[in-house]
Amino acid sequence: MPMLPVLPPYADETTVSWGARVARFHTGMTCADFLKMVEIKQAHIMDLNVKTVERLSKFTGVPETQILGGGPQKAGERLLAYKGETFNARFMTRTYTTYCPACLIDDAAAEANGDRVGRLSWMFSTVRVCPRHGILLTRRKNLGYYERFQDMNLVAPEDDFLRKQGAEAERRRVSPLQAYVEDRFSGASGPAWLDNQGIDQASKACEMLGICRLMGADVDLRTPTLAEWDEAGAIGYAAASQGPVGIYSILDEITAPVKARNCWGGPQLVLGRIFKWLQYNKSHTDPGPILDCVREYIVDTMPVDPETVLFGHAIEHRKRHSVPTLAEYSGIHVKTINRAVAVTGLLANVDLEVIDVWRTFDATAGEALADRINRSLPIKSAPEYLNCNRTQAQMLVKCGILKQVAPGLGLHGGVLTQVPLDEIDSFLEAFRSSGRPVTSASKGMMNVIDASEIARETAADIVRMVLDGRLSKVELLNESLRFRSVLVDPDEVYAVANASEDHHGCSVAETARRLGVSTVGVTHLRTKLDETGRPFLQVTEVINARGSVRLRFAVEEIQRFLDIHVSLKDLAKREGVSTKAMSKRLSDRGIEPIMDRVLLRSKVFRRADL
Template identity: 30%
Template sequence: MAANKNEALSRLAELSDIPLGDLRANAPVPLGERTYDLRGELVTAEFLANPYTVFCPACLAEDDRTGGRRGRWEWALSVVRTCSRHGIPLLRQAKGPWDDAFRELEYIVPERGEGLQALIDKAEPRAASLHQEYVVRRLNGEAGPEWLDAQTLDQAVRATELLGVLVEYGPDQLLPALTPDDWDHAGRVGFGFTSRGEAGIREALLAQFRKFDEASGAPGARKIFRCLYEALAYSKSHKEPGDIARILRDVIVENIAMPAGTKVLGVKLSERRLHTVASLAKEQNLDPRTLRDLLIVAGLIPEKAPAHFPIPVQKGREVASRVKRMVTVISLPDALACTRPLVDQLFDDRLLTPIFYGRPGIQGHTQKGVDSEELAKLVGKLHAMAVELDSEIGGLVPVSKAAEKAKVPAVTVVHMILGSFLERVFRVAGQEGIAALRVDPAEVKRHRAFCTVGLSTAEAFASLKISRNILWRLVDRCPEEVSLSVKWIVGNDAEHRIPRFDPTVVADFKVRFTHPARIAEQHGLQVGKVVSRLKRRGVRPALTKGEVGEDFYRTRDLKTDLFT
C-alpha cells in the first residue's frame, strides 16, 4: 500500500467501494526503474517529493478543526512548494530515525493548535508560481503552453527550473546548494521564458551569452552556461533532457567558434561553422592583424571585437581570399600599366574599390590595396572595347597623351572608352594594361563637353574640403537631408555611367552644412578648439562621423558669436 502497487490499490478500491481510477489519480503508481505513472504522465522519482513529507500547516490546522488529517495529492510533487489555498510555503519534514512508510501526518507532524499557528505565523506569504500551477493544471488534464506540453512533464519542469537557475543565479551555481525556496524562485523565473517556447528560451540563452561579449580569451560553452550545460550533458540518471538540449546546442553552435568534430551535448559538429580571427588567420596562413583590419572594414566584426568574436566561415573565407588577392596601392601603377595620378582618379570615380586596413578613418591609415580580380575585370573590359593592332598607327596616342591634348583628366578618357563614346579604340599587341590602349585625341575632344558637364568627383570633394570616401557616403545617402545627388552621364553603353556633380547642388550643400575643418579654416582656429566649442554649446551634428566619417552641422544652428 505504501508503494502504491496496483494490486494494493485494486484491493483498497474493492474494500472502500471507491473507483480504482479515483484512487490512482492521487497516487504515483510505480512502473519500475524509478519511473511512475501519475495521471497518465510518466514521471521519475526526482519529480516526487519523496523522501520528504510535505505539508501546509494551515491545511493541517483546518483538518484538526474538522476531523482527521489528510494529505493532498499535489504535496507529493517536488515542484509544488506553495499552498495554493493559503498562499504560504509548504514545509518539508525529513524522514525520522524510524520508518513511517505510510507517512501518517498524525505522527510525522506532532504540532497541534498553537504549535501549528506558530508555523503559520512564521511563513512568508507568497502566491503559487505559474510554473507550479502549470504542472497541476497539466495533471488535471488541461492544456498549457505549446512547447512545454510537447515535452514530458519531467522535461518541462527540469528545463524550466534549470533555465531559471542559470538566469537568476549564474552559470557557476552548484545545484545541490539550492534550497527549495531557491528552486521555487528559479521555476518562477524560468517559466517566464519556457512558457514562450523556443523564442523565450533563446532570449534567455542569448542574454547569458551577451554577458561574455567583453570577456578575455575564448570562453566556451561550459564557462558561459556551466550549470545548465552540465546538468543536460552529464545527468547521472541518463534521462533524455528534451528539446531544451537541442535549443542550447543550436545557440552554442551559432555563437561559438568550434572546429569540426567538437562534441556539443552529445552531438559532433560535422563541419566548422564559425571562425575567430585567430583560427581564420591560421587556416588561411595570413597575418591576423591585417586580416582583422579587413574583417572590420567588411563589417564582419566590430572595431573593438573581443578575440572570441564569431565570424561566419564562408564570409570570413571570402574576406581572407581578398587579402590573398590584394594588390597594394603602391603597386597599382605597375599592375595597371598607368600613372599614379590616374590610379587616384580611378579611386575617385569608384572605378576601383579600395581595400582598407589599419583602422579606416584614423589618420595615417588609408586604402592599402585593391582586389586583383577587380583589376583584371577593369583591364579586361577596356581591352574588350579595343581592336588589336600589330603596330603603332599615326594619329593614335596613349590614354595619358590623349587626356593631355584634350585637356581632361585621364580618367575621363577611360570613361569614354567604357561608355562606348569613342569609336576608334585600339590595343597594341604584346602590351599590357591601360598603357596598351590607343585612342584618337580628336575624337576625345569632340566628346569632352558632354562628358565633363559640371564638377568631377575630385572637384566636388575638394570644394567641400572632404575626402572622396566621405563624398561617396553622402551620395549613397541621397535623398536624405544631409546628402549629395550625383548627375550620371550615360553614353552608348548604358551599363557604364560617368559621375558628375551639379555646381549649384554642391554650392547649396556648402551653404546649408559645414564641418569642423571648414569652420576652423574660416575662423583661423584649430579643429580641436572648434569641436570643443561646439560641444560646450551643446550643438549637435546633423550627421555624425560614425555614419559618414565626418560630423556635419547645419549652418543655421551655429550662432555668430560661437567662434569669435
C-alpha cells in the same frame, strides 16, 4: 464483501494517505500493519500495482479508476505516468517529505475526522507553494528509506510544531510554473514550446534557466532554498513560455556578466551549469527541446569550431567568428583583423585598442574579408600587375575604380588600403568587355596612357568612358598587356569629354552658343547676381580624376534663363527691324540691358521690362 462504510479518497489525496485513513477507521491499525495483514507491499500501494489496485478496490468498495487517481504508475525504466503525462521519476520528490503545515492542521480539525491528508500535488518537484494558504511548503530530506511511505500522521511533526511552522512560513503566491504544471495535469494547454515536450522536461528547462539567471551561471545547485527555486521557476517560465526567442534573451542575460570580463573560456564559461547539464548529462535523461535550443544559441552567437561535439552532436559548419578566431584562421595579425571588421562594418562600435573575444560576426563574411586581405597587393605593387605606371594605379584607386580592402582609407593606411587581386582581375575583365579584338592598333588608336596625354584627359576619366560605354571605338590587344591592351582614339576621347551636352550638362562653349553670348559672357552670367539675388546662371562643377574642375550648365537652367531674358538680335528679328533701330526704340523707352554689351558681347534684356 467490501468494508463498510465506503471511504473514498479526497481530491488530490495520495493513495498512501487514503490507505492509512481506511486502515485506522476500519481496524484501528496503522497503514503499515494493515497492509501486512492483507499481504500488500507498501511499494505496491505506492506504485499502484495493477493487482494491488484490484484487491484494494474489492475490499474497500472504491472503484479502481478512483484509486488510480491517487498517484502515478510505472511506465518504464525510471518513468512514471499520471493523467496522460509521462515523466521521469525525478519529477516526484519521493526522497523528500513535503507538506503544508496549515493544511495538516486544518485536516486534523475538520473534515478528515482527525486524520492528516497527504496531497499528491505536494510530491511534484515544481509545487512549492500552497495555493490555499499562500505559504511556502515545508520540504525536507527523508530521514530514511522508511519515510518514502508518506503517511502524514507519521512523517509530519506534532500539531504544536505544525502551528509554529505555519506561522513562520514565508508567504508567497503560486508561481506561473507551478500553475502551468497543475493546469497541465488538469488537461489544460499552455505555451506551445512547453506543451510540445514532457512536463518534467519543460519544468526542468524553466528551473535551470531561472536559477542561472537568478544566482549566476556557476550556481551550486545544492545551495538554493525552496523559495529561490520557486522564484527561479517563475523567471525561467517567463522566458521559456516565449519559445526560442525568450530563451535566447535569457541566455543573453545569463552570459552577459561573464562576457563583460572579456576573458575567453568557451561556452562552458558563460553558460556554466546549463552547459554542464546538457553536455555531460550525468543523469542520462533526455532534457528535451532545450538541448537543441541552447546548442543553436551557442552556434549562432559564439565562435564554435567545425567538428566540435556539442551536446552529443558534431557541429558541421562554423557560423560565427570572433576577431581572435578569424586571426587564427587567416594568419593575419589580430589587431589588423580588429581594424578590418571595424572599418568594413562587420562589427559596429569597435574599440581599436581592445580585442573583444566574445563579439562575433558572420563567419562567411569574415573569411571572405580575410581572404581579400591575404590575396591583395599594396598599391605600390599594383602598377606591375596592371602594366601601368604608378600615377595611373593610384588614380584608379583614388577614384574608386579599383576598390581597396577597406575603401576610404586613402593611400597610406597599411594592409587595409591594399587592393584585392580579385578586384584587379574583375576590373581588367570589365575594362576589356566592350572592345574589338585586333592584332595591331588601327590608325590613330593608342593605349589609354598615351591617349590621355594627347586628349588632355586623365587616364582614370578615359577608363570611366570605356566602362560606361561612351566611346564607340575601343580595340583590344593581347590580354597579357593588361591595362595597356585597351586602345582608344584620343580624338574621340576629346570630343566626348567636351561634348555639347553630357549627363552633367552643357559646356561653357555650348552654353554661350545657345544663349548667343561670348564664353566670357557666360562667366559674367554665372558670377553676377540678378534682381532676385541669385546668379543669372547656376553652374555645376565637375571634378575629374586629376582634380581639375569643369563647368557644366544644366539644359533646364539654360532654358530658364532664355524664358526670362531675350537678346537684342532676337527682338529685332521678331519685329522685322534692324538691331540698331530696335536698340534705339528700347533706349527711348528707358529699357536697359541686364549688363553692359562689352561684358556679354551682346545686349540682353529682361522680358518683363519689355
